[in-house]
Amino acid sequence: MQEIRYELTKTPKTxxxxxxxxxxxxxxxxxxxxxxxxxxTGWHDPRIVPYAPLQLDPAAMVLHYAxxxxxxxxxxxxxxxxxxxxxxxxxxxxxxxxxxxxxxPVVPEEDFVAAIKALVKVEKDWVPTQxxxxxxxxxxxxxxxxxxxxxxxxxxxxxxxxxxxxxxxKTGLNPVKIYVEDKYVRxxxxxxxxxxxxxxxxxxxxxxxxxxxLGYSQTLxxxxxxxxxxxxxxxxxxxxxxxxxxYTAPTVGTVLPGITRMSCIELLKKWGYKVSVDRLPIADVMxxxxxxxxxxxxxxxxxxxxxxVGELRYEGEVAKIxxxxxxxxxxxxYDTLTGIQWGKLPDDMGWTTxxx
Ligand SMILES: *Cc1c(COP(=O)(O)O)cnc(C)c1O
Numbered sequence: 001m002q003e004i005r006y007e008l009t010k011t012p013k014t015x016x017x018x019x020x021x022x023x024x025x026x027x028x029x030x031x032x033x034x035x036x037x038x039x040x041t042g043w044h045d046p047r048i049v050p051y052a053p054l055q056l057d058p059a060a061m062v063l064h065y066a067x068x069x070x071x072x073x074x075x076x077x078x079x080x081x082x083x084x085x086x087x088x089x090x091x092x093x094x095x096x097x098x099x100x101x102x103x104x105p106v107v108p109e110e111d112f113v114a115a116i117k118a119l120v121k122v123e124k125d126w127v128p129t130q131x132x133x134x135x136x137x138x139x140x141x142x143x144x145x146x147x148x149x150x151x152x153x154x155x156x157x158x159x160x161x162x163x164x165x166x167x168x169x170k171t172g173l174n175p176v177k178i179y180v181e182d183k184y185v186r187x188x189x190x191x192x193x194x195x196x197x198x199x200x201x202x203x204x205x206x207x208x209x210x211x212x213x214l215g216y217s218q219t220l221x222x223x224x225x226x227x228x229x230x231x232x233x234x235x236x237x238x239x240x241x242x243x244x245x246x247y248t249a250p251t252v253g254t255v256l257p258g259i260t261r262m263s264c265i266e267l268l269k270k271w272g273y274k275v276s277v278d279r280l281p282i283a284d285v286m287x288x289x290x291x292x293x294x295x296x297x298x299x300x301x302x303x304x305x306x307x308x309v310g311e312l313r314y315e316g317e318v319a320k321i322x323x324x325x326x327x328x329x330x331x332x333x334y335d336t337l338t339g340i341q342w343g344k345l346p347d348d349m350g351w352t353t354x355x356x
Contacts, residue, residue: 001035002044002046004033007047012030021166022128026163027163029126031049031050032052032159034159035115035159036155037105039154043107051161057144062142062144066198066202068142068199069141069197071138072091072138073088073302074134074135076342077342080343082356083135084354086340086351086353087263088353089109089113089353091139092112094257095196096109101192101195113353119162120162120355121356132168132170133167135163136163138161142156142157165303168307172326175308176299176309176310177215177217178309179216180312180314182315185221186224186231188225188254193254193256208234216313223254229249229281229282232249232255232256235301236300237258238297238300239297240280241295242288242294244274244295245274246275246329247278248261248264248265258300259302260301263349267349268333282314285314285319286314295321296327296328298330298333305334306333308325308331
């Protein structure tokens with residue numbers, strides 16, 4: 001990557017004061033990272049500039065054919081005041097695989113991480129200091145070429161924006177109720193379920209509406225072929241502890257390979273749990289629920305880290321999990337992961353990277 005050019009704002013915004021509410025994804029920092037791609041030239045002109053609306057041609061291909069990618073990660077403030085990232089090289093690798101699937105030019109992994117670090121350094125005073133708060137980082141890339149007609153674009157912008165976010169749980173882990181979707185599907189083999197592109201989310205909104213109308217907060221997706229096997233929840237991967245074994249869906253093309261998921265599997269194996277990364281029929285989950293063997297269910301993702309599930313509804317039938325309370329293993333995973341991320345526990349897995 002060329003040297004980053006810095007154009008810092010002369011009118012910084014007022015930062016939220018410690019303790020101010022930080023509604024997720026609605027307060028943005030002073031700057032953004034931008035880098036352009038032009039076919040023939042490659043990536044060029046990396047810069048950190050004041051946060052501002054983009055100028056896009058109305059024919060920009062992203063607006064018509066959804067050639068778009070994104071990532072999600074956080075910067076955490078540690079007890080000694082320094083700032084660290086959690087496995088950023090995994091986000092870089094996943095961004096690369098997204099770009100390969102979307103026929104978009106790959107951002108070299110070391111440039112991806114260097115850009116994140118440079119922006120977080122500039123915005124270091126935006127990284128909140130209160131327990132559980134963090135700076136959410138949203139790297140994304142869009143096709144900017146002005147052209148109607150379906151083909152991979154010849155110009156792109158890679159952009160990174162940040163927002164300070166509150167602790168996901170203010171009063172301890174709070175189990176959510178999940179609706180199992182039996183009509184719509186999120187991903188099919190050969191499709192884009194394993195990458196982070198906005199189109200996946202656009203197609204999922206209709207199920208979210210159904211779930212909410214029934215009093216559930218998110219959707220658990222089943223496989224797109226038979227609607228028989230559990231895949232993932234909304235923007236989280238999903239784990240089921242049944243009769244001592246922990247199950248999670250394999251990421252074989254229809255399930256997003258979450259970095260929180262990967263970290264949970266590594267921790268569970270280290271702790272000696274039996275982990276089955278294999279297809280699990282929803283019928284087995286509901287049966288285990290009836291027999292009292294469905295011990296714990298939780299979702300994993302960067303935003304919430306670990307989200308306990310207290311209830312599942314499938315085809316009108318309801319399974320209560322652990323009396324709607326957070327399970328022991330769910331809590332232990334949450335405490336361990338957040339302990340490492342916020343630098344309160346020793347990072348013996350080597351997962352964190354210091355920014356400044
Ligand atoms: C981002 C995402 C996840 C979680 O991934 P993490 O790397 O753990 O944040 C899970 N499922 C979907 C569909 C996602 O987009």
